[in-house]
Amino acid sequence: MKIAILSQDATLYSTQRLMEAGEKRGHEVRVINYLRCYMNITSHKPSVMYQGNPLENFDAIIPRIGASKTFYGAAVVRQFEVMGVFTANESQAISRSRDKLRCLQILSREGIGLPVTGFAHSTQDIDGLIDTVGGAPVVIKLLEGTQGIGVVLAETHHAAKSVIEAFRGLDANILVQEFIKEAEGMDIRCFVIDNKVVASMKRQGAPGEFRSNLHRGGTAQQIKLTPEERSTAIRAAKAMGLRVAGVDLLRSNHGPVVMEVNSSPGLEGIEKATEVDVAGRIIEYFEKNATLGKVRDRIQY
Numbered sequence: 434m435k436i437a438i439l440s441q442d443a444t445l446y447s448t449q450r451l452m453e454a455g456e457k458r459g460h461e462v463r464v465i466n467y468l469r470c471y472m473n474i475t476s477h478k479p480s481v482m483y484q485g486n487p488l489e490n491f492d493a494i495i496p497r498i499g500a501s502k503t504f505y506g507a508a509v510v511r512q513f514e515v516m517g518v519f520t521a522n523e524s525q526a527i528s529r530s531r532d533k534l535r536c537l538q539i540l541s542r543e544g545i546g547l548p549v550t551g552f553a554h555s556t557q558d559i560d561g562l563i564d565t566v567g568g569a570p571v572v573i574k575l576l577e578g579t580q581g582i583g584v585v586l587a588e589t590h591h592a593a594k595s596v597i598e599a600f601r602g603l604d605a606n607i608l609v610q611e612f613i614k615e616a617e618g619m620d621i622r623c624f625v626i627d628n629k630v631v632a633s634m635k636r637q638g639a640p641g642e643f644r645s646n647l648h649r650g651g652t653a654q655q656i657k658l659t660p661e662e663r664s665t666a667i668r669a670a671k672a673m674g675l676r677v678a679g680v681d682l683l684r685s686n687h688g689p690v691v692m693e694v695n696s697s698p699g700l701e702g703i704e705k706a707t708e709v710d711v712a713g714r715i716i717e718y719f720e721k722n723a724t725l726g727k728v729r730d731r732i733q734y
């Protein structure tokens with residue numbers, strides 16, 4: 434197969450590992466900086482151009498789209514879809530997963546466990562918004578934040594109100610969420626490929642830190658999932674229309690709750706913590722599916 438990895442940086446661990454895994458299995462793999470792609474949008478012969486030449490004869494693409502580059506990245510993926518190229522995740526599913534609110538709304542439609550979450554535009558009803566999620570302490574999140582930046586724990590009603598007012602004053606969109614105290618700074622990342630959890634790790638925040646992100650000093654370790662956690666992760670990826678996904682869960686008193694579903698989950702943390710060849714599993718998935726023709730996105734939101 435001829436595979437393109439759409440990535441801004443060929444030296445990133447995930448990009449390197451995917452390239453290595455593809456080549457090891459006898460495929461031709463090329464890293465393409467999607468921000469340098471330009472497109473010919475025509476019904477006669479749609480194409481993606483790169484460094485002066487059309488990108489032709491690719492069987493499959495692996496989008497590794499940076500959170501801040503979703504708009505253009507998804508457009509490049511869409512162009513490959515128009516050309517009939519198989520993609521690990523479709524453009525619609527990538528765009529959908531990047532919006533935390535949209536993601537939670539889709540998961541709630543499927544009856545998947547979630548932290549109680551509120552969302553509002555106006556600052557006139559903040560008290561009501563905080564009460565909706567059960568009162569302080571609450572977690573306040575910037576809708577477009579990643580790596581734990583823009584996630585704040587407000588311990589009192591007063592603090593919550595000030596933080597919400599400050600964010601809204603900057604015109605930022607935010608979610609207000611019940612604080613899952615019993616998670617004790619631990620979350621679970623489930624790596625899902627083609628409706629199976631291929632690896633899972635727990636991430637523990639640094640002492641005194643409720644956020645478990647590895648970028649915030651958290652540590653990772655392999656974890657054995659309960660059947661309920663496993664099925665929640667699979668249902669969440671499926672609900673979002675993602676074939677390759679990182680599903681983040683918290684262990685709450687009312688069962689596993691999904692915080693987020695990531696469409697370009699990193700490989701470094703999960704491969705190092707679990708010693709699973711996740712990159713190899715992604716390539717394997719391509720071998721089984723890329724030649725079967727396109728699978729159409731069926732999610733309607």
Ligand code: ADP
Pocket residue numbers: 548572574578579580581582584610611612613614616618619620638643644645646681683692693
């Ligand atoms: P990001 O996408 O920026 O990583 P998350 O929503 O995943 O933001 O939140 C970052 C971390 O904060 C999570 O990994 C988790 O450890 C913690 N966290 C987030 N939401 C909650 C919550 N409602 N209750 C308890 N901890 C939370």
